[in-house]
Amino acid sequence: MDSFKECKVCILNSSVPEFRLDSSGTCNYCEDHKKLNSIYKIEEEKILVEKFKKLREKNSNKYDCLVGISGGVDSCYTLHFVKKILNLNPLVIHYDDGWNTEIASKNIKNMISKLGVDYITYVNDWNDMQKLYKSFFLAKVPDPGVPGDLGIFGAIFKTCNQENIKNVFFGQSFRTEGTQPREWSFIDGSYVKSIYKKYGDNSKLENYPNINFIEIAYNIYFKRIKTIPILNYINYSKENAKKFLINEYKFEDYGGYHFENSLSKFINKYYNKNFLNFDRDIISLSAKIREGKLSKNEAKQILNNEKPLDQNFVNYCLMKLRINEIELQSIINSKPKNYKNFFTSYNIISKFKFILKLLVKMRLFNPILYNKYVK
Numbered sequence: 001m002d003s004f005k006e007c008k009v010c011i012l013n014s015s016v017p018e019f020r021l022d023s024s025g026t027c028n029y030c031e032d033h034k035k036l037n038s039i040y041k042i043e044e045e046k047i048l049v050e051k052f053k054k055l056r057e058k059n060s061n062k063y064d065c066l067v068g069i070s071g072g073v074d075s076c077y078t079l080h081f082v083k084k085i086l087n088l089n090p091l092v093i094h095y096d097d098g099w100n101t102e103i104a105s106k107n108i109k110n111m112i113s114k115l116g117v118d119y120i121t122y123v124n125d126w127n128d129m130q131k132l133y134k135s136f137f138l139a140k141v142p143d144p145g146v147p148g149d150l151g152i153f154g155a156i157f158k159t160c161n162q163e164n165i166k167n168v169f170f171g172q173s174f175r176t177e178g179t180q181p182r183e184w185s186f187i188d189g190s191y192v193k194s195i196y197k198k199y200g201d202n203s204k205l206e207n208y209p210n211i212n213f214i215e216i217a218y219n220i221y222f223k224r225i226k227t228i229p230i231l232n233y234i235n236y237s238k239e240n241a242k243k244f245l246i247n248e249y250k251f252e253d254y255g256g257y258h259f260e261n262s263l264s265k266f267i268n269k270y271y272n273k274n275f276l277n278f279d280r281d282i283i284s285l286s287a288k289i290r291e292g293k294l295s296k297n298e299a300k301q302i303l304n305n306e307k308p309l310d311q312n313f314v315n316y317c318l319m320k321l322r323i324n325e326i327e328l329q330s331i332i333n334s335k336p337k338n339y340k341n342f343f344t345s346y347n348i349i350s351k352f353k354f355i356l357k358l359l360v361k362m363r364l365f366n367p368i369l370y371n372k373y374v375k
């Protein structure tokens, strides 16, 4: 067995999937971060305003773009930026998987009413979501949040096609979040289908907007629907954005990465940590080290000083997922799995590698996704 190795720059180590060190002792995630820094150059606001003006001017549609919102800092700030700084008229969409916290819903409501923008919620049938999520837990894969993450994509593309919208802004920032390893977050419709088939009850899903890789590629290439991670182009600090949103929009803090959704909290801080022995915060903390926002020691202290989740909250989540004591025991005793154990789009993605590389060059395919799913 290989001995334990850690990157000399960040706190990623050989326990993280796909981790490699070069001869200087720097990891591939740090290298990717550097490359993304050169692709996503930070621009002055007035240059961005000029660049995105055409979305308004060339558009006969009611809406200039779509903005996805979760109620967390990143997406709320993205909405503010699109409406107030870029001066675009967005349609705002929220995907409701049944796990929103009250705080997140309140944050969305405050933003929408103050900005006076049109807003829709894509509400997924709760029974479907419960069955989908539960099947992922029973499969004991590291990424049981995938049905929700993919549902967001599905709902976004569906709405773009219905409303004839070609540009989607979303609040992703590799500088604050980093990129999750493929094995920890394989967002793919075929993966969802395979797991549900094996670990679900096989009943038909009513309105789950499943979308596979081919359909996503079709939307990007033929329908020319573009996703724009706008935070990557600005000097974005989550802490400052949070302060700004609190003052400007009565934003409320929910504490922790993606904790606007209770299921994310349960997955990251209970399931992943206790059953699979990892903490995905190591990825975002490492990104912050690369950006000079944290030292290695500070990041390690944050990871080590975390308190375990309140048992009442854990019980509430297990009850909501309808996972009983016997099922919980069988999850604990079963062997961990991941996307490689199931039929997914990975083979087809690998086959069409060269096309995807071309699409990245044509600026049609997101380089962050290329790094994650193709490389």
Ligand SMILES: [Zn+2]
Residues within 6 Å of the ligand: 007, 008, 009, 010, 011, 012, 026, 027, 028, 029, 030
């Ligand atoms: Zn590194």
